[in-house]
Amino acid sequence: MTTSTVGPAAASAPAARQASGPAQAWRRLRHQPVTLAAVITIAIIIVIAAAAPLIAPYDAGETDFTSVLAGPSADHLLGTDDFGHDILSQLIYAARTALIVGVGSVLVAMLIGVPMGLILGYKGGWYDRLGSRVMDIADAMPGIMIGFVVIAILGRGTLILIFAIGLIFSMNFARMVRAITLTERKKLYVESAHVTGLRNRQIVFGQVLPNLVGPLAVQGAVFLGNAIKVEAALSFLGLGLPDDQPSWGGMLRTAAEHQVDHPWMALPPGIAIVITVLALNLLGDGINDALSGARTSRKQRKRALHQAPTLAEVEEAKRAVSSVVTTPVAVAPALAQALVTTDKHPDTVLAVRDIHIVADRPDGEVVPLVSSLDLTVGRGEVMGLLGESGSGKSMLAKSILGLLPAGVRVESGSVELAGEELVGRTERQWREIRGKKLGVVFQNPQANLSPVHTVGRQLIDPLRIHHGMSKAVARDQAADLLDMVGVKDAAKRLDDYPHQFSGGMAQRVAIAIALAGDPDVLILDEATSALDVTTQSQVLDLVLDLREKLGMAVINITHDLGVAAEACDRVAIMYHGQLLEVNDVFSLFDEPHHPYTKALLASHPTADHKVDRLPTIADFVTADGEWIAR
Amino acid sequence: MGKLVLYRLGFAIPQLLVVSVVVFSLTYLVPGSPAAAILGVSATPESIALVEEQLGLNRPAGERLLEWFGGLVQGDLGTAYRSGLPVTEMLAQRIPATLSMILGGMVVAIVIGVGVGVYTGTRPGTKADRLLTGGTVLGIAIPEFWLGILLTTVFAAQLGWLPIIGWVPFTVDPWGWFVGLILPSLTLGITGGAIIARQTRASMVRALAAPYTDTLTAAGVPRWKILYQYGVKNAMVPVLASIGVVFAILIGVSFVIEKVFSFPGLGSLMLTSTIGQDFPVVQGVVLFTATLVIAVNLLIDILYGLINPQARPA
Amino acid sequence: MDREVIIPMTAHRPLLDVRDLEVAYETKGGLFRKSMTTVVKGVSFHIAPGETYGLVGESGSGKSTTGRAILRLADIAGGSIDFDGTDIAGMGSRTPLSYRRDVQAVYQDPGASLNPRHHVGRAVTDALKRHGIGDRASRRKKALESFEQVGLTAAHLDRFPSEMSGGQLQRVAIARALVLEPRLVICDEAVSALDLSTQSQIINLLMDLQKDSGVSYLFITHDLGVVRHISQRVGVLKLGELVEEGVTEELFDNPQHEYTQALLTASPSSTPEGRDERRELRQKRRVSVPSLRQAS
DSSP states (O other): OOGGGSSHHHHTOOOOOOSOSHHHHHHHHHTOHHHHHHHHHHHHHHHHHHTHHHHOSSOTTOOOTTSOSOOSOSSSTTOBOTTOOBHHHHHHHHHHHHHHHHHHHHHHHHHHHHHHHHHHHHHOHHHHHHHHHHHHHHHTSOHHHHHHHHHHHHOSOHHHHHHHHHHHHHHHHHHHHHHHHHHHHHSHHHHHHHHHTOOHHHHHHHHHHHHHHHHHHHHHHHHHHHHHHHHHHHHHHTOSSOTTSOOHHHHHHHHHHTTTTOGGGGHHHHHHHHHHHHHHHHHHHHHHHHHHTOOOOHHHHHHHHHOSOOHHHHHHHHHHOOOOOOOOSSSOGGGGGGSOOOOOOSSEEEEEEEEEEEEEOTTSOEEEEEEEEEEEEETTOEEEEEOOTTSSHHHHHHHHHTOOOTTEEEEEEEEEETTEEOTTOOHHHHTTTBTTTEEEEOSOTGGGSOTTSOHHHHHHHHHHHHHOOOHHHHHHHHHHHHHHTTOTTHHHHTTSOGGGSOHHHHHHHHHHHHHTTOOSEEEEESTTTTSOHHHHHHHHHHHHHHHHHHOOEEEEEESOHHHHHHHOSEEEEEETTEEEEEEEHHHHHHSOOSHHHHHHHHHOOBTTBOOSSOOOGGGGBOTTSOBOOO | OHHHHHHHHHHHHHHHHHHHHHHHHGGGGOSSOHHHHHHGGGOOHHHHHHHHHHHTTTSOHHHHHHHHHHHHHHTOOOBOTTTOOBHHHHHHHHHHHHHHHHHHHHHHHHHHHHHHHHHHHTSTTSHHHHHHHHHHHHHHHSOHHHHHHHHIIIIIIISOSSOSSOOOOTTTOHHHHHHHHHHHHHHHHHHHHHHHHHHHHHHHHHHHHSHHHHHHHHTTOOHHHIIIIIIHHHHHHHHHHHHHHHHHHHHHHHHHHHHHHTOOSHHHHHHHHHHTTOHHHHHHHHHHHHHHHHHHHHHHHHHHHHHOGGGSOO | OOOOOOOOOTTSOOSEEEEEEEEEEEEEOSSSOEEEEEEEEEEEEEEOTTOEEEEEOOTTSSHHHHHHHHTTSSOOOEEEEEETTEEGGGGOSSOOHHHHHHEEEEOSOTTTTSOTTSOTHHHHHHHHHHTTOSOHHHHHHHHHHHHHHTTOOHHHHTOOGGGSOHHHHHHHHHHHHHHTOOSEEEEESTTTTSOHHHHHHHHHHHHHHHHHHOOEEEEEESOHHHHHHHOSEEEEEETTEEEEEEEHHHHHHSOOSHHHHHHHHHSOOSSSTTHHHHHHHHHHHHHHOHHHHTTO
8 A cells, every 4th residue: 555545635635426306317227137027928918909000819798699708719718707708808908998097097196195295395384284194194094995985986087096096195106205205304404595585486396396206206116006906996896987998907806797607807917917016016116226336246245254354363363474573565654653552551452453344345346444453451441542534443453352343344354352262253253242242332422322222221131141140140130230330329310211311321331231241441432422521531431430440451542633632541543444642642732743642643633731822733744745853 | 901901992992083074074075975876877867855854964064973973882883774674784794704704814824824933043144044935925916806706717617626616604603613724714815824934034023133032042042942942932923913914805805806716704795785885784894893893903913011021111 | 806904902892792692493392382492692703804713612502503593593582693694593484695605614524514415516607697796708717716725626627525525525616615705703613514624725725815805704513723813802611601802812720610611621632732731620620510411
């Protein structure tokens, strides 16, 4: 890796291309084989329906009384029904009616539902309250009942059928459009545009309508399938189309009458319906996935499963290497002094050696996330891991825990915790480590806990697993733990749910859970970043108190210089997956070696001193992206 | 808990009232007079007026509405135009068959749906998942009445394992009742189950991707516990909603498949009264159905409040 | 337009004069009740032309709500907000276009404050168009000028938000805010979501632009370090009330109110020197001021 990957050129690299936009969706769609098959199927059905008079061997109403209820023959490929109609021809003409009624009713549904949803979502207030009540009433009825009622009132007929089925699905569209409108209305860029002076209506419709196209296409396809099913059901009952119009449902009605002696008659219309509806559903799903970029290729899944080294492989690799200490090749000699491998703690509890973590991109490219990283943490010490977003610090933490997300893996290297190798463990092997030797607290307090279980439950489960105690004993222990982390009324609070705790309190609970198994190392992954300043200092002070009391080592991952200064014994600076500098905290802040560290310290505005103009990272880098050793 | 029930009831009852009023006013939407429909070809202005008088159709709307509500409270749903029988009686005769079918269908749907959904949600991307998910995709595409025809053709007509005419009242022969319900329940349960399975799978996947699973895994909680205790409970919330939706759908579907299984339920009653424009009966069936759906949704809302502590009134 | 840079002097009429401001939100009560929660109460402060006023507080302090009230995005339940002598509350339900020119905002999440479907140049030209400034060609020219002023180039004009970094997007947001030549810009946590390496750049940019144009800033933030650097005067909000206010240096060197003191002690410092003493001080405070203990 060359030095041109560090520096401001890289620092201002554009964020990854996001998964939105019609161009990307279209591209993705073309790579989804199932969706393409569905599109082709539907195209074929449309062609058959449109060209019915040309394709069908017999006319729609043509009957042949000499051949009634006959099985498949040369004249009639699928046989005849009780009136002597050729079933194949009926099938083809019925495709026409199915599509006409289906498309007609979806259009009716959209014509009613879309404006209604827009008005309810945009206007809100009384319009919305009233409209929501109307939608609730529709909720109280099975869809097909609405069809019954409309037909009861208005009678039979093709147009009435289209209207009835359209009405059934109109509320679904209204609901969807309303939800999308409400969501868009609340978005920040709508508010920003408003502050700039743009008119509300202009903004909302300018945003909402383009955002509607995708979901409408998806729901349109799905409801078209449903509409065809409903039409078939109503025709089956004799409530649908007039008897002289061929329909799949009507054909099934006839088939049901002759079920016992001519069972095969039920097959052609039923299969036709299934194929059509299936194709439409798959199309809807396909459009949905293309828009959201949710589908991963089979290749990508396979790679993620098979390329991580196993524990055995790692041990083998370690035995093969004689020396343990490596100096990173990437750093130019002049800057080598920046990597002060300090007096290693006499008692190392965690040792990371030459670790490489990579991500597998869907197009096959392998992106390095952390490169050639060496780190040691001593027993009972607080090691700060300081870096910005994208520095790889979170991935390092996750690799230590064995919680790397799908598509990210440890390519090589070793992580030893109290002498035991961690890289390459299977789930079963991880059980010996997690909770017992390692604990972790993540960033978002409310998301760290299961919202539908009590806090007590989430403490008792780990306690029982690690110490094998009975429920009653575990409950007492849990109360003690909560007390130790500073939660008042601990015993009572065991029965509370996470949402009843404030952010700071919820993080204390998370700390308690992490410490339940009495681990050797506690990892805080941006654990205080989401908290208020006063709460943050309380939680940090708590962690320091606990360290004194329990003696575990702490890895404090943060992007906040102040947190590193206040709470850590040693600090490691990470940038773009590389370790730039490691030193004890006082020395680091007093005499930073690496230009990046110097720049970071200089450019950070703090509450206790003031400069006239903040230096920036750019001040420490040449035009070619090389660090300036000042 | 009691607070939760009262709270939800507070929403359900007005909804029911509004539905009743809407149902009542449906008769006013009809072009022409039901009397003319009843009399058919032989209608003359005098005979129409006579029939209207008989059926009380020419009284002011407000009066009829009050009478309607008065009757409702007493359990009287009026009398059918054509047969002259009390609607309540007509409904009562047919409710057992419909309810049995729906009950059977829901049991099958929930068992299949939740079972398949949890199974596939906990192992997404595997062969088993893709096979079963493909099955659910097929399941929602199949017209239910066609499935019913196929099942009866194969199991009843051809193999003779099960009777073709299914309905036996429970009071007459419990075992016969059960056997007769197998095919209809399967028919309803397969499509309903497919819908529930898809929703369950999606919410399982989402629940398992949430950050708390990382926290608990890191704390040493074994994977099976995270999947089946933590994941499932978190996933249940949207699944309950889909069960409510499926219930409403199944009622409608049961009306359609009655014909296939020769079940004397509300469906055939609805059919004849729709064709004959016999509004008291139509109104009666609609009102009963709506009440049933609202009641079940109420139950589901309460269950939802039990599972999700944030949904309970403070 | 050529603006004089005016040195803040108390004799001049303040640009923004907030008095006894009260803002309340509707919260869902029970079935039929509709209760109001007061989020800001009795807040008074003023901002002179060309001045930066820092408004600090933790979550729930009401600082963002105050900014929204000034932007007329939240209803004023009590008190008054005078902008250049005119009472905002008296403007009626339609905000006059001139106000939308004079008062602008830059938000915390730069990506979310820009329309993902439009290229970023349009954010600026749409604003100009709405205010009837120039024709198509001159608007594009002005957009380019404003981009260059914030350190972006012509190439950026046609990019989509998804193709740009957080720092770049925030520059776009600043360009959009300043192209209309406003007199007051509300910066609501404008640098909080940016990377460390970008924060200082944006802070410098904001200060430079202020020197050139004489615009006033209401800088809303929870970060004491940033506010100390950028503002001349600071107000401290706690749970909707302004507990202390003053010239920045004085407030930081000699905080009077115990909440301000607690905030400063809790604020992580720039160096580990003296941290043991700070920790002891916090512990003493925690024991003697029980109200703070409950704060988390």
